[in-house]
Amino acid sequence: MSQTEEEQVPTATEWEQRQEWTVEEHDAGERIDKFLTEALEEDTSRTQVQQWIKDGCATVDGRTVKPNYKLNAGEVLSLLIPEPKELEVVAEPIPLDVVYEDSDLIVVNKPRGLVVHPAVGHYNGTLVNGLLYHCKDLSGINGVMRPGIVHRIDKDTSGLLMAAKNDLAHGGLAAQLKAHTVNRKYIALVHGNVPHDNGTIDAPIGRDPKERKLYTVTERNSKHAVTHFLVLERFGDYTLLELKLETGRTHQIRVHMKFIGHPLVGDPAYGPSKSKGVVMEGQALHAAVLGFDHPRTNEYLEFEAPVPEDMRRLIDVLKLR
Template sequence: MMNQEHVSDSMSEERETLVFVVSEQDAKERIDKYITESIEEEVSRSQVQLWIKDGHVLVNGSAIKPNYKCAAGDTVALIMPEPEGVDIVPEDIPLDVYYEDADVIVINKPRGMVVHPAPGHASGTVVNALMHHCKDLSGINGELRPGIVHRIDKDTSGLLMAAKNDRAHVSLAEQLKEHSVLRKYVAVVHGNLQHEQGTIDAPIGRNEHDRKMYTVTERNSKHAVTHFKVLERFGDATLVELQLETGRTHQIRVHMKFIGHPLVGDPMYSRVTKSLKMEGQALHAKLLGFKHPSTGELVQFEAPIPEDMEHLLMTLRNR
C-alpha cells in the first residue's frame, strides 16, 4: 500500500505533484504498472510510460526507466505534465445557482455530473458549465480546474462552491484547510444504526488490494472525522445526517462502510440489493457554510434532497 500526497512543484506553480511510498506488497512491481494503478485519474499504461520517458516520474529523486522494479520504501514522485493543447470549451449547461457575486458562486450539482474535466470526461462537467456562466474564474488550480476549490463525487449531489478570483480562492481553500467550512450531508445507509448519533474518528488511506478505493487503516493514512445523526429509521435502512470535520476522498462512504452501514447505491463500497436501488450512492451535500472572502460574513446555504433520493425515501416509508 502506498501513501499519496499533493505537493507544489517548483517548476510551475500550476503543476501538481503526486507522491507515493511503495509498500512491501508492491515491491518488485514495474513502476509503470504501479503508477497506473495508483492515481485516481484514468490513464493508460502507455501514457504513464511516456511520462516516465519524458522525466515526469522520479524515484527517490532520480529519473528511471519504464521497466524499473519498485522497492519497498521507494518514494515515487509523479509531476503531472500540463496537457498539450488543452481546450476546455464553455458549454451552455444549466446550473442550479444558489448564490453568486464577484468572488464566489455556489451551485447545487446534480448526481452524475463530474466536477472538472478528466480522462473520459472531457465535456459536460461543472467546469464547462461555469466557464459559460461566469466571466471570470480563479486560475490557481490551472486550466483544467478553474475556480474549483473542493469537489464532491460524480454520483453525489449537492452544494459546491467555486472561486471567481485568486484572492477568494485562497480564502476558501484556507477555510477548508482549517476545517472551518460547515458541510452537512444526508444519506440513506443500509441497516439500522445502533446509536442516535456519534462520531467516527478513523484514519483513511488507500486500499492495499485496490488502489482506486480507500479504507480505514493506520498505514499511510490521514486523520478523518465524520459526525452522524439519525434522522429516520426504516428497519433495514436509515436516513442519517453527516457532518464532515475533515474532507478526505470518499470519507463518508468509507466511514459508513467501516461501521457496517454502507451507503445505498454505492457502486464501490456497498452491496447490491433488489429492494434498495439507486443510480449512484444515496448521498447529498445539503448544507454549505463559510466566511465570505471579502466581507468575512458567515454565509450558509441549504439544498433540498433531490428527487431520486426522495423517491427512495418514499419507497422505504410505504413498504
C-alpha cells in the same frame, strides 16, 4: 487521484508535488506503468503514464526507470504529474442549478452524474466547463484544469458546491476549508440499522493497498479524518443520516460509513457487491447544507438544497414498508 467527494482541492503548486507509494508484497513483479495507471484517476491512460515515465516524472527509490520496469517489494515509487500548461478548457452551455451568485463567488447544486473538473483524458462535459460558460471568468489559483474550484464532491454525489470567481475569493474560501470552519452537512441513506442516535467517527484515511483507486481506514500513510453523524430516521434494514464533516478527506463519508458497517446505498466502490431490496444508480449521498463567511464582506452565508428526486423516491418507498 480520483474525483473526490469532500476534499479541498489542492492549489496548482500542490498539484505538482510528488505522490508516493511503497510497493507491497502483493504488487512485487508488476510493471510500473500498470501500477501507476491503476493508482491514478480512472481516465488516466496507460499511454499517458508511459510518457510520464519516459519523461523522468516517475522514479523508483530515486532513480528513473523504463515503463516495463518490474517493481520489487519495499521500493518507494514517486510520481510528479506535470501541470498541463497549454490546455484550454472549453466553455460549454451545460445547465447549472445556481443557488447563489455575486461578483466573487457562485454556489451551485450539482446533479448526480456530473464530474466537477477536467482530468487527464476527460476534458469536456464537467461542471468547470459549464461554469466557464456561465461566469466567463473564474479564479486562476488552481490552473487551467480546475479554475475556480475550491472543493469538490464525487461525480455520483449530488449537492452544494462553491466556486470562486477571483483569487481573493478563492483564498478566503480555501482558508475557511483548511480551518474547518465551513459548515458542510450531507444527507445519506445507509445499509443497516445504525444503533446509536448520534456519534463521531474519528478514523484516519489513506490509500487502500489492495485497491489503489480506493481508500480505507488505516494508520499507514493516512490523514486524520472526522465525521459526525445524526440519525434522522430508521427504516428497518436502512437508516437515513445527517453527516457533518469536520475534515474533508477523499471519499471520507463513503469510507467511514463502510468502516462502521453501514455503507451507503448504491455505492459501487464501498457498498456491498450485491444489494438486496432498494437499488440506486450512484451512492445515496447529497451535500444538503453549505455555510461559510463571504470572503469579501465576512457575512455568514448558508444554503440548503433538497435531496434529489431519485433519492427522495427511494426514501418514500422505505417509509411505506
